[in-house]
Amino acid sequence: MPLTDHGRYAFSPIPARPDFDWPGKARLAVYLGMNLECFDFGSGLGAELAPGGPQPDVLNYAWRDYGNRVGVWRMLELFDRLGLPCTALVNSAMYDAAPGVVEAFRGRGDEIAGHGRSNSERQGSLDARGEAALIVDATQRLHREEGRRPKGWLGPWISQSRVTPDLLDEAGYDYLLDWCHDDQPVWMNTRAGRILSVPYPQELNDIPQIIGRKREAAEFADMILDSFDVMLAESARRPLVMGIALHPYIMGQPHRLKHLDRALRALTARSNDQVWFTTAGAINDHYRQLGL
Known part of the structure; x- marks a missing residue:
């Protein structure tokens, strides 16, 4: 019996693809995906530090809120010290729930997705x-606040329906981040044309590793460096994208920030002219210009 196919892209083994360079003839594009998120009190979804009780689940709500009140500012100070850009992945309700947070990333010149x-x-x-309305609501708020439409989209909870790429394309998005199926950008078919899938990690992602698999920050930091070493060496043969997905209520905790600091400092120290520290939007822009 044949497998059901999504129809979005064809199988393509990475060694068989055309070669190309990132800007400045770099071979490895590295970006930080900073998730700026907010949550309903007393209802709805949310990551859990510990198994939650009946609503209102004060323990887990307050733990997540710590990220916007404290953790994100620690992380911003670290990124500033190292001169690292970010792609800020923004819940549109953040402007009301945590005033000043998105604005701080805007002030750094970071991409707002x-x-x-x-x-x-x-x-x-x-x-x-309903999904189209959600996309429109979020997009209009980001456009109004930032003065420009976002180019990229990451679904809350990496959530997609069967028509999400179509709706994002029709809403004017250039790229999406939900599919963790490759280490290079991949064109995806839509009913009106196509949209670019930019790699977004589920391995180098603090929620699956620390919350899901119960690993801690020291091991997560080692994973970042191990991935960087392997991907930098491999990029001599083919260009690659390395994303690092972060959440302030997780990595903004003091005992974890120490290890993120260690990893990012070592990563920048090991870098050379083959490494491009960038944003997901810049990866999208460059890949589109290549015409592949």
């Missing part, structure tokens, strides 16, 4: 009309 309205909901569980 769409990440739904809040992380208390999944877009993939909505019908097509």
Whole structure:
């Protein structure tokens, strides 16, 4: 019996693809994906530090809120010290829930990408009309606040329906980040044309590793460096994208920031002219210019 196919892209083994360079003839593009998220109090979804009790689940709500009140500022200071850019993946409700947070990333010149309205909901569980409305709501708020439309989208909870790429393309998005199927950008078919899938990690991602697999920050930091070493060596043969996905309520904790600091300092120290520290949006822009 044949497998059901999504129809979005064809199978393509990475060694068989055309070669290309990133800007400045770099071979490895590295970006930080900073998830800026907010949550309903007393209802909806949210990552858990510990198994939650009946709503209102004060323990887990307050733990997540710590990220916007404290953790994100520690992380911003670290990124400033190292001169690292970010792609800020923004819930549009952040402007009301945590004033000043998104503005701090804007002030650094970081990319602001769409990440739904809040992380208390999944877009993939909505019908097509409801999902389209969610995308429009979030996009319009980011456009109004930032003065430009976001180019990229990460679904809250990496949530997609069968028509999400179509809806994002029709809403004017250039790229999406939900599919962790490759280490290079991949064109995806939509009913009106195509949209670019930019690699976004689920391995180098603090939620799956620290919350899901119960690893801690020292091991997560080692994973970042091990991945960098392997991918930098491999990039001599083929260009690659290395993303690092971070959440302030996780990596902004003091005992974890120490290890993130260690990893990012070592990563920058090991870098050379073959490494491009960038944003997901800049990766999208460059790849589109290549015409591949």
